[in-house]
Amino acid sequence: MELSMMLDYAGDPRRAADEAAALESAGLDAVWVAEAWGFDSPTIMGYLAARTERLKIGSAIMNVYSRTPGLIAQTAAGLDALSGGRALLGLGASGPQVVEGWHGKPYDKPLGRTRETVELCRRIWRRETIDHHGITDMPLPPERGSGLGKPLKILTRPVRPAIPVYIASLGPANVRMTAEIADGWLPTLFVPEKAAEVWGGPLAEGTAKRSPELGPLQTVAGGLLAIGDDAAAARDLARPQIALYVGGMGAVGKNFYNDLAVAYGYGEEARRIQELYLAGRARDAAAAVPDEFCELMTLCGPEGYVRERVEAFREAGVTMLNVTPVGPDPAKLIETVKSWL
Secondary structure: OEEEEEOOOOOOHHHHHHHHHHOOOOOOOEEEEOOOOOOOHHHHHHHHHHHOOOOEEEEOOEEOOOOOHHHHHHHHHHHHHHHOOOEEEEEEOOOHHHHHHOOOOOOOOHHHHHHHHHHHHHHHHOOOOEOEEOOOEEOOOHHHOOOOOOOEOOOOOOOOOOOOEEEOOOOHHHHHHHHHHOOEEOOOOOOHHHHHHHHHHHHHHHHHOOOHHHOOOEEEEEEEEEEOOOHHHHHHHHHHHHHHHHHHOOOOOOOHHHHHHHHOOOHHHHHHHHHHHHOOOHHHHHHOOOHHHHHHOOEEEOHHHHHHHHHHHHHOOOOEEEEEEOOOOHHHHHHHHHHHO
16 A cells, blocks of 8 residues: 545645655655645646655546546646656546636536546557547648648657546446446545445446556545544544535535435435535534544554554555645654554
């Protein structure tokens, strides 16, 4: 099992990137850079490539609406070149609030767009000449443009002909597709004890269609990390994030994370969290998050307990433990957990 962390995308990006780079020597294997509607991830990933020597650097996530498949492939290839083959491409559909509200694109065909983007990226990295017509046309048909477009292949030579592609997915159809075509899976709000019940079927169905060339599906999941006799209190730091996703990431009936909380068995609580959050009562929404939810998706407590949590994630199929260290000495936390893996 590898060890990674998610970069804090809401604060100072240089400081966050420098802190992540400092954890490289402590044993951190990878860092993931979110984008949402804040700073773009490729700029920060390029900075990380210059500041590190061994860390894998991934996007978590770039959505498949705001950039063309060609640009996504170019960006990943550029990062792979700058980092000497350490890029990880995390893709996803995001959601209608971001895609339509921030990027001004209709939120249509999320699975088809994701599948097509993965296919085109892999063809581009292999330096194929692209003549593809689907959701995206490469080149654009003459009747829809100037008529000057022609099939092209990437001008530069990628460092690797296959950059690992990770897909962020939650719903059954999307998880099924992820298990079929992706190198890795980026689930959110992952509770290891409940994962098989929620996703076991779709993962098995997708795996049955998976090409042997891809190897086993890699899974990235984890949570807040704090170790000590009084570290259990750090679980409460997960409440605002859970409330944001379950309550605020989408409208009523159109929130994938709320649906996930319901599938976990927190139906009434999920409804209340959303009701409070959408009413502007974010603090009350955070307080309404079930204690069990906070505990099961974090790794906070005495050392023996945290080791048990690590094994719970491992047994649930997690191959890269993604943690957020909490406390005055994050390097010590990374070193400790890395020694268990």
